[in-house]
Amino acid sequence: MRKETREYKFDWMLWTTFAAAARLKSGTQKEYRAILKYIPYFNRMVDALLGTGEPGQKFIEICAKYMENLTFAKEKGKKTAITTFCFSPAIFYAMDIVPICLEVLSVMMTFVYKRGTAEFLDYCNEVGFTETSCSSQRGTIGAYLAGIGSDVDMFVTDTPGVCDTNANAFSFAAAYLNKPFFQLDMPPDLTGLRSNEYHREDFKALIRFLEEQTGKKLDSERLKENLRELARQDEIIAELEDLARLVPSPVPVPYNLMVYASRFLFAGMPECTGVLESMLKVARENAAKNISGLSGGVEKLRAFFCYIDHYAQNMQLWQMLDSNGICYQGNILSHFWSHNAPHVAHYHKEEAAYNINMANTDALIDSLSMINSRMPMIKSIRGPYDAPNMWLEDTLGLAKLYNADFIVYNGTPGCRNTWGMVKLLARDTEKAGYPTYIMYADAFDARVQSWEATEERFMEFLKVRRLV
Amino acid sequence: MMKEFLEASTALNNKHVTKWKKNGKKVVGYTCSYVPDEIFHAAGILPFRIRGFGATDITIGDTYFGPFICSLPKCMLQLAGEGKFNFLDGAIITPGCDSMRRLDECWRKAGSDVPGVLPPFFFHFGVPHKYSDYTIKWFTEETRRLIAAVEEHFKVEITDADLKKSIKLYNYSRRVLDRFEALRTLDAPPFSGEEALAVILAGTTMPREEYNALLEKFIASAEKSSGIKDRVRLMLVGSANDDVGMVRVMEGGKALVVADNLCFGSRFYTDQVGENGDPVFELSKRYLGHNDCPRMYGDYQRRLNILEQKVEKAKIDGVILQNIRFCDLHGAENGLFERDLEAKGIPCMRLEREYGPLVETGRMKMRVDAFIERIQQRRTIA
């Protein structure tokens, strides 16, 4: 690691970066344009987000807020928990624990830094962690292993049974730094009495663990407040998802990212709701005028990403899609399976969705455990991919609902569970009539395949399959 | 006798299996040491450990699995796709790890492309990733689910009494293996690590009664041997290894692998199953609880303690921490082991390798030789 990188706490640096970005539009347009020249490695990201107007502005603000929370957690006497994107932070907020979501921090760094998370990725290897593990955790965990981040009090994950490489990164880091560790374990089935019971007992054990770590009991009233806010967010997301079914889709391309990132950061908290409300306003306006959310105004294609996005520097994936008239119809990360989501009703998947019941503490905990077990990936990447409620069913269902013209798979070389069967998935989706493109890039590490090569191959796929 | 063990450990569909099948009996394969053998024994079915040893090519494996996947399940699928597992009447897939979990759908897809390669009984057997009261409960229910499925498909009845009898037999077997393990760690072990692995592997391919008899004969004769002296004593830790050839390369006439913590090694046979109470519950407790596998997240400290105890008991000179490329679980935990064991003055060497045909022996030998030289240098100073 370079000396310069070690001089400041990396999360403090991220906070100041996003805080400054949040102030970019507070001057004149001329001043804004001038400043962009001084941030060559993320000016396009900032422009793409701020170009969406109020939603983008709010989104940058909540990113800054998240980083501020974790940077000053210790000062404020709060505990911090390193967690993963597919673990709903609602329980942490309810117990006054500050979450540190590894993958979102990796995305932030891949967006804004010239070298992305390269130094932290490599540092993991230096301390003995395996090089082949997923870059999404490695990119941030490297900084914490090197001791250049905020104080960490515990590690909490819910990926055993879904994603080994994720669970393994948490297990390694907790052992390396000698910190308390807790895993929510996922059985191969989503529904049924056994799974429900297992999720419930496991979540109770989680709460006992968190109470032990904080020395405080779970406050039911606080939790109810969070869940009410979460329910409000679910309504907004449901409406956004419904609007995206229109042709042309009135939802701008960067919205999908802002939906899931806001939820990963602030589920159950007003910060997320603010961004969602702002997006809904614009989407409704566009829908009323029957106009496309694309900046060019002309919708040529509809893409469904069955897995995750490519977070190469400067949000280049979204810009590529937008500039080519390809609207973004969702990915695995933006669907939370609330009971009121359009796809739940459309496909009668009530059992696979979650309800929020606040009748008593037990019902509250049950609701939380259901919310968690329905999180992106946690829901559909367990057991075999072609089992009921699993990845194939979801992919085909969503692609159909959103009228996708083609499906894209993008992940990382560290993604053992998908690389183990993505060829099978593609066979099935092709058979169902969807041209399917498997990207061999690394969503968090452009050193594996440069963005230029990635974009070239993507466009080549569209040409060869006569989509453009 | 060693020839018997070697044959059983290197030939698929060995003579024990062919004889078993000729008598009209069934064989069910399983990929992971979490599956209770006793269930099949109680049903009169031969439990057979599925391995990838013997694959000389990986094209079928690569057709279904993507790149960036460990070669262990790929080799297993390769053999399956070539029809080499057609003698199996059933297969149990467990989520030992993500790559192994995906063997389920890959094998099924291969089965739809190539008729006959998918066994008629194909079962996904879930295993929790931690040990606690509600996980044992879930695992007990899962084991009952497996039993019910076996009963239905093979038209057999597996009573508690049958299970208890099988448990007793396997417990006896485990006690015999304990004696075998004790011989491995003598100051002058009567057999090499290569031979030890052949003995252990053979147990996964033949009826337990026959195995017990062979094993006892072997131990009786080994106890009389003067033993192998003056070798550097190594412990082998990490990803699955079922290739006696690899151990031979590592031992290379200069060292002996006298202990291990491998899935195809001592992890497979330690600890007894409780013989009182509900046999399904007792099986679940032992199979979920004894397995020192990094898939049980958060349990590193306990596994480290086990290694430290083994180092002391077997008077280990050096630990080889190997992992198959793309094996994140062992690959990462080996890094922690290296840090903590070296800090206690125990020499360690990390080695990354491929699973499959033994082709990179030169590279491996060079590293192990250097490690042995390092250990010998230490000895001359001391």
Place this chain on the structure above:
Amino acid sequence: MFAAGCDVGSLTSKAVIMKDGKIIESVIIKSKARPWESADEVMNIALSRAGLTMKDIKSCVGTGYGRDKISFIDEAVSEIACHGKGARWLVPSVRTVIDIGGQDCKALRLDDKGNMMKFITNDKCASGTGRFLEVMAKVMHLNLDELGEMSARSKQPITFASACTVWAQADVIQHLNDKVPIEDIAAGVNNAMASRMSTLANNIGLEKDVCMTGGVAKNNGVVNALEKHLGIRIKRIRREDPQLAGAIGAALFAAEKAGGGAK
């Protein structure tokens, strides 16, 4: 008393003859397809230049990948141990040895008596090896030695997008087409190499003095880039060609076995 060491590598083979602890002859040749042929040739050249025959050599140790196939050696020792031994003779204060060979790279820690403490190797991929430099130099129509001096003149080294040798090749061609100054590409290549190597070296921990052995040690561009990445000075080997370190170590082991001490 004459002792000899023979190091058969994938790209080059080396022979060293020592008398009473001093090098009297050393040879480096390009390796042939068969290791025993390379060994025979390089040792014959060394012997004839020294005016000796194999009978005059009291003890001979072989190392390198082909070591077990050499007919005239008394013993084979791993190249890791030999590089360590040789580096210590070349630079008595050395504690960390970094060797980048043709097809693998290794880092090695020595204690104050010169004994091996820890080592790490990585050859699952060409990126951190001499092969990477060879491939890149070829694409740029440069000799390997030119790569070093070119990069010293660079004002703005390029950053390689990809860690993979195959992809990096495509990147180099792209840069050449874009008329990027050759010095900048050369510097980028050396940086990519150094970056990969430094991750390995940091894994075993660095202790002064740090030295580089092997052919790549003669590429100033890589050595400078590695110093920058590691944040520690690399003591240059001046006593002999650093590429001979393995063969020197082998000869020293041979001398020890024959009963003669070596300084």
